[in-house]
Amino acid sequence: MSLMHPYQVTDRNGVRHSATLADCLNIQRTPAARQSILDRTFHRVSAEGAEMQVEKAFFYLDLPRGQAFLVQPPRERFKHVDASARLERMLGVLPDSMRSQVQYLRVAYGLDELREKIVAADAGLDDRAIELMKAAVVHDHPVLLTRARLRLSLDRVDAQGAQFLAQYDHSPKAFNVTYATPELFCGDERALKNWSGTMDRNDLYKLPERGDHWVNYRRFLPSQDALSQLHVAVSDLAKGKPPAPASKAFQSLLARLPRGSGLSSQGKQDLRALFLWAKKKNLQKLQDQLFELRFGVTLEDSWYRNDDKNDIDTLWRLLKNLPDSHVEGNARLSEISLDLGGGGGSFSASTNEIEIGSTELAFKERFEDTLRHEVGHAVHEAHPDLVNGWLWERFGWAIFEPTQAGIDDWVAQMGAGSGWPALTATQKTQMRSLIRQACGAGSVWGPTVTPNAPSGSPWRVAGFGPRLAFEQSGDSWYEKNSQWYRAGGKAFAFNFWYGTLMCVSEATLGFINTRMPDAYAAMSPGEFFAEIYALFYDPGNPKRKNLPADVMKWLDRELGQLSAGREAMPKSMVGAKARPGKEAPRRRSQAGKGKPT
Ligand SMILES: [Zn+2]
Numbered sequence: 001m002s003l004m005h006p007y008q009v010t011d012r013n014g015v016r017h018s019a020t021l022a023d024c025l026n027i028q029r030t031p032a033a034r035q036s037i038l039d040r041t042f043h044r045v046s047a048e049g050a051e052m053q054v055e056k057a058f059f060y061l062d063l064p065r066g067q068a069f070l071v072q073p074p075r076e077r078f079k080h081v082d083a084s085a086r087l088e089r090m091l092g093v094l095p096d097s098m099r100s101q102v103q104y105l106r107v108a109y110g111l112d113e114l115r116e117k118i119v120a121a122d123a124g125l126d127d128r129a130i131e132l133m134k135a136a137v138v139h140d141h142p143v144l145l146t147r148a149r150l151r152l153s154l155d156r157v158d159a160q161g162a163q164f165l166a167q168y169d170h171s172p173k174a175f176n177v178t179y180a181t182p183e184l185f186c187g188d189e190r191a192l193k194n195w196s197g198t199m200d201r202n203d204l205y206k207l208p209e210r211g212d213h214w215v216n217y218r219r220f221l222p223s224q225d226a227l228s229q230l231h232v233a234v235s236d237l238a239k240g241k242p243p244a245p246a247s248k249a250f251q252s253l254l255a256r257l258p259r260g261s262g263l264s265s266q267g268k269q270d271l272r273a274l275f276l277w278a279k280k281k282n283l284q285k286l287q288d289q290l291f292e293l294r295f296g297v298t299l300e301d302s303w304y305r306n307d308d309k310n311d312i313d314t315l316w317r318l319l320k321n322l323p324d325s326h327v328e329g330n331a332r333l334s335e336i337s338l339d340l341g342g343g344g345g346s347f348s349a350s351t352n353e354i355e356i357g358s359t360e361l362a363f364k365e366r367f368e369d370t371l372r373h374e375v376g377h378a379v380h381e382a383h384p385d386l387v388n389g390w391l392w393e394r395f396g397w398a399i400f401e402p403t404q405a406g407i408d409d410w411v412a413q414m415g416a417g418s419g420w421p422a423l424t425a426t427q428k429t430q431m432r433s434l435i436r437q438a439c440g441a442g443s444v445w446g447p448t449v450t451p452n453a454p455s456g457s458p459w460r461v462a463g464f465g466p467r468l469a470f471e472q473s474g475d476s477w478y479e480k481n482s483q484w485y486r487a488g489g490k491a492f493a494f495n496f497w498y499g500t501l502m503c504v505s506e507a508t509l510g511f512i513n514t515r516m517p518d519a520y521a522a523m524s525p526g527e528f529f530a531e532i533y534a535l536f537y538d539p540g541n542p543k544r545k546n547l548p549a550d551v552m553k554w555l556d557r558e559l560g561q562l563s564a565g566r567e568a569m570p571k572s573m574v575g576a577k578a579r580p581g582k583e584a585p586r587r588r589s590q591a592g593k594g595k596p597t
Contacts, residue, residue, distance in 0.1 A: 009045060009054055009354050019045045019054060020443075021356075024370045026378060027062035034062070037115055045354070055110050056356035059090060059371055065121060066103035070213075073355040074110040078227045078266055080214035083107045087213055093371045093537070098378070107214040116154040123157035127215050128204040129186035130154055130162070132196060134217040136185070137164060137177050141333045147171050152217060157182065178332045201225075226256035227267050234270040237277055245278070245286045257293055268294065369534055376533025379559060380526060387529055390554060396490060396505030397525035399498070402436045410501040411466060414487045418465025419458065427458050431466060434459050435501070438470045442499035446475030469501075470494050478522035481509050495524055504528075515546035533559075 007021045021043055027034045036042040043054040060069040070087040072079075084107050091099055104121070108114040120127045134152050138144055144152070149169035155176075156163050162182035166175040179185070186192075196204045202219045218224045230253060233243045243250050257263070263271065271294050278286040380387045391397040398413075400406035411420040423431065434451035441448070447470070453459035459467050469485040469492040477484075477493050484491040491509055493502050502524065512521045512528070521531040535544055536555045547555075 007054075007056075007356070009052075009356065011045075011052055011354055017045045017052075019043070021054060021056055022058045024059045024374045025061065026374050027060070027067075028064060029377065029381065034118065037111060038118060040111075040115070042111060052354050053111065054354045054356065059374075060114065061371075061374070063098060063101045066101055067106075067117070067121065068102045068104065069106045069108050069114055069117065071108050071111070071114050074113075075264065075266075075355055077109045077214075077218060077224060078231045078264070080107055080109075080219075080228065081212065081232065084211055084213040088211060090368055090371050093368050094375060098375065105208075105213045109214075109216070109218075112151070112153050113216055119154050119156060123162075123182075125157065125162070125182055125186050126189075128196070129182075129189075129192055131204060131215055131217045132192055133162065133179055133182065133185055134164065135220065137179060141175075141177065143333070144175065144177075147173060152177075176334050178334075180332065222256040223258045226253050227258075227264065227270075229253050230257060230267065230270045230274075234273045237273065242277065242281075243274075245283055254289055254293065259293055263294070369538065372534035372537050373530040375537075376530035377526065379533060380529050386558065388525070390558075391525045391529060394551070394554070395508040395525075395528070396503065397508065397528060398503050399495065399525050400501040400503075402432075402439045402499065402501060404432060406501065407432045407435055410492070410503060413490055413503045414465040414469075414485075414492060417463070417487050419461055419463060420465060423458055431458060435466050435470075439494060439499040439501070440496055442497060444496050446477075446496055447473070447494070448496070465492070478527075479519050481519065481522040482513065484509070498524065500524075511548075515543065517541070517543050 007019050008016050009019055009021075010016050022033065025033050033042065043056070045052045045054055055073045056071075057073060058071050060067070060071055062068075068087070068091060070083055070090065072083050076083070087105060087107055091102060091105070094102070104117075104127075106117055106127070108117060116130065117127050120130045137152070144150060144166050147168045151165075151167045151169065153165055154162060155165045161178050161180040164177040164179065166177055168174070193205050197206075199220075202225065204215055204219075207213065207215065219228075233250075233253070237243065245251075257271075258267070271290055275287060275290045275294070278290060398410075400410040411418055414420065416422075420428070420431075434453055434457075437449050437451045438447065451459065451467075451470070458464060465485060465487060472480075472483045472485050473494040473496070474480055474483075477495065481491065481493070484493045486492070486506060489506050490503050491506055493504075494500075495502050504522075504525070508528075509522060512519060516531060517535065518531065521528045532547070532551065533555070535541055536547060536552065538544060
């Protein structure tokens with residue numbers, strides 16, 4: 001499984017809901033999550049009959065398709081420069097053999113932006129072309145711009161063409177737009193590149209060279225563009241680089257900012273920072289302008305149709321320079337009745353969304369840790385016998401299915417004190433049934449069934465090991481591992497997420513509780529290995545030195561050395577030039593089927 005964790009989310013009425021949400025999705029291991037995103041059922045919470053969409057930060061990795069997406073909450077679009085840098089840092093965590101498989105690096109704001117990337121790639125369409133196609137759609141149907149806060153997203157690609165949904169944050173009005181010949185439009189890459197090249201900062205084909213990975217039409221919105229620029233200006237100011245208030249660029253930025261209530265809370269904060277600076281510098285004119293922006297009440301119009309269209313690096317330039325490869329009349333518009341529901345669209349107005357800010361990730365402080373952990377799972381799966389053998393021999397970790405053989409092997413670890421060996425064959429059959437019941441159906445963080453044992457049943461005998469193991473596991477069993485049933489130097493627990501039985505040496509639990517960053521390592525043998533792996537490959541972590549010498553040695557020998565401290569290869573050696581001593585040669589391919597590097 002990927003990293004799914006229990007979260008508490010609070011809706012607009014202050015009601016709390018618990019939800020299991022992803023921090024990191026490895027699609028190779030959880031293909032169902034991808035389907036759930038396509039079905040628009042991912043990160044959904046039901047609250048009093050209404051479906052809420054939870055928007056939070058997570059990392060999406062699909063190596064066979066070459067995709068690495070950093071998903072962020074939609075309200076943080078103004079930080080796309082920071083998020084792009086973060087995504088690049090995260091990819092640095094991947095071993096070379098995995099990194100070389102990633103071809104599409106994207107930052108996506110919200111599940112809808114993520115979803116349309118997946119839809120486009122499945123249809124073999126370049127996502128940059130899709131975003132430009134949206135501008136062509138708007139060119140054909142300017143009526144789409146008559147309401148503020150348009151949400152334009154690719155819904156699907158079918159025999160009729162590329163199907164877009166046009167919705168609005170604060171209006172029930174919605175349209176379906178069919179673009180009939182997407183392959184013709186997308187196929188003419190030269191025309192698209194020239195067209196996109198009429199943009200300056202927002203040329204989609206030039207983004208990668210600036211380390212920018214947000215490919216979305218909202219970049220073209222004058223107000224979005226201005227808010228991002230404002231945020232950069234305020235960050236620069238904090239670093240001692242003040243703006244030039246009289247410059248044309250700065251005045252153009254102010255002219256495009258939304259006014260009054262149209263400002264995001266971050267926009268208000270940034271304006272405030274600028275205002276304080278203007279006050280300190282006694283810049284009266286700028287103070288007046290900022291004040292007007294902050295409190296001025298004008299008609300909300302995020303498209304700024306009345307501005308000088310040549311002045312601004314935004315949609316207007318695209319509309320003016322539409323290439324010939326777009327045939328006028330290609331986009332067909334039809335209004336959707338929202339009452340119908342379903343119909344392939346999630347007509348979620350913004351009121352049905354709960355956002356968790358990217359800084360509020362509860363479980364793990366750092367995304368990079370999460371990713372290292374996830375890579376650990378991938379390594380484990382590529383070498384199951386090697387890793388499982390080590391986990392058993394070195395740490396006493398084992399996990400058993402609640403089958404007859406599995407249960408028998410598990411209780412055998414408990415020894416005679418558990419009361420099991422003294423049972424008759426019939427009693428053993430009954431006890432296995434109770435253990436199976438107690439395991440539950442899985443995918444939950446605690447027990448759901450209390451085995452119903454009749455009075456006089458061996459289950460009720462004081463000191464009966466399997467029952468004690470069940471009762472002492474409890475909710476979030478990994479956090480309470482000091483209470484687990486113990487016998488013969490081993491500890492025993494039920495894993496309610498997998499519906500399985502576990503045993504581990506007491507010494508390993510002691511090591512987890514005193515020396516490792518997180519008790520989550522006691523969740524399962526697989527999570528333990530992923531946590532060990534993440535710690536080993538995180539040179540900056542102060543707890544790394546807690547890893548016992550033999551553990552370091554094993555990881556080092558079996559899984560390759562850290563780049564630091566690696567002796568450089570002689571320059572004449574084959575391959576030395578391509579990777580001058582950066583990465584140790586691996587004994588085994590880490591990703592299993594990575595491209596030869
Ligand atoms: Zn994990």
